[in-house]
Amino acid sequence: GDMGIRWLRDDATWSRIERQKGVYVVPSTFDRFLRSSRSEWGCEPMIILDYSNTLYEEDRAVATEAGRRAFAAWAEFMARTYRDSVTYWEIWNEPNISGFWKPKPNAVDYALLLKAGYEAVKRGNPDAVVVAMVTAGIDLTFIENVLKEGTVGCFDAVSVHPYRYPKSPDKAETTVEHLQRLIDLLARHGA
Secondary structure: OOOOOOOEEEEEEEHHHEOOOOOOOOOOHHHHHHHHHHHHHHOEEEEEEEOOOOOOOOOOOOOOOHHHHHHHHHHHHHHHHOOOOOEEEEEEEOOOOOOOOOOOOOHHHHHHHHHHHHHHHHHHOOOOOEEEEEEEEEOOHHHHHOOOOOOOOOEEEEEEOOOOOOOOOOOOOOOHHHHHHHHHHHHHHHO
């Protein structure tokens, strides 16, 4: 039966697809998932281009020009390969926390990756939607620091994960109020 699920979000993990420099092999089960989500299940896939690749980077981040170029080449490959089945591509997952951007979050490095990733995805599929920030919580400080790096125009949408732990989402400043502050911040920067 129909469970009402309309979106699916999953990682396209760079290091699993590029195991040899410049050679991209998408695992068959993931390839099938990407190609069939929309056509067979009626679900819109939102795919995260994420995590570093030890072929280019030491830490779980992308902090070098060589790494950015390689990430961009892979992102372009993904967007082109799946242009008929995936429209939405997120650049990284929660780059504002050290669990996902090591050794510690860096808005400047993320902004550089976002710029490279945006251009690459659009080369692969001009109709793709590039989703940025993808923060743990509604991290206005991190987002503003990324915006200050000239990233307006290098994303089509912003994603946040509005965790409120240990509070429930309806306590303190409401999620809606916090999201309004995000909208105001984006507007101030012309996004």
